Amino acid sequence: MIYQRNSIFVVDTNVGMVANGKSDMSQQCKFECSRRLSEIMKTHCVAIDSKWLILKEYNSCLKTSGEPGIGDMYLKWIFTNYTNPEKCSLVEIKPTDKSCLDFVELAGITALSDFDPSDKKFIAVAIAHPKKPSIVEASDSKWIRLRGKLDSFGVSIIFPCEEELEVIHEHKCH
Numbered sequence: 001m002i003y004q005r006n007s008i009f010v011v012d013t014n015v016g017m018v019a020n021g022k023s024d025m026s027q028q029c030k031f032e033c034s035r036r037l038s039e040i041m042k043t044h045c046v047a048i049d050s051k052w053l054i055l056k057e058y059n060s061c062l063k064t065s066g067e068p069g070i071g072d073m074y075l076k077w078i079f080t081n082y083t084n085p086e087k088c089s090l091v092e093i094k095p096t097d098k099s100c101l102d103f104v105e106l107a108g109i110t111a112l113s114d115f116d117p118s119d120k121k122f123i124a125v126a127i128a129h130p131k132k133p134s135i136v137e138a139s140d141s142k143w144i145r146l147r148g149k150l151d152s153f154g155v156s157i158i159f160p161c162e163e164e165l166e167v168i169h170e171h172k173c174h
Helices: 013-019 027-043 053-061 070-081 117-128 141-146 162-173
Strands: 008-011 045-049 088-091 134-136
Touching (some): 008 027, 008 117, 013 070, 027 070, 045 053, 045 117, 053 070, 053 117, 141 162
Parallel strands (some): 008 045, 045 088
16 A cells, blocks of 8 residues: 555554564565565654653664664664654653553543553554554554544554454454
8 A cells, every 4th residue: 555655654563573574474464564664764754652662662672773674674763763753753642650551642442441551552642643643553463453443533553464464363353
């Protein structure tokens, strides 16, 4: 899918991990995640939180050296560009406590009541951002059930490996 130049995205950590080949996802999925990250770095913008919660997670799973994979290159690109508003949009989110696992921005979203707390920061950033960027999600099949549930908040989820993720989700649900 081609997006308008300078679109803004929130990118889940697993997109970089899949692009690096650090998952059980297929080679095709690895290719799609690599292509997506390359496209984002060339012509788009990434939204991250100003508290660096997303960057801390990226940093724990990817290498700041930018090597050897495209996910590592993406992390280095973020650190290089986080002060460039054309490449990186810093978003203020408000944690509800010191654990930083739930956020004021998510109040009242019942679909998130049993959602993985470590993933909520991505949703909070997308909702808090004035342009409501799409969230790119690669390998966590729990996100499939959120498809359409964030629409009322103006946020969509992009799955580079949607068919593969749906199969995984179906197997986990049965």
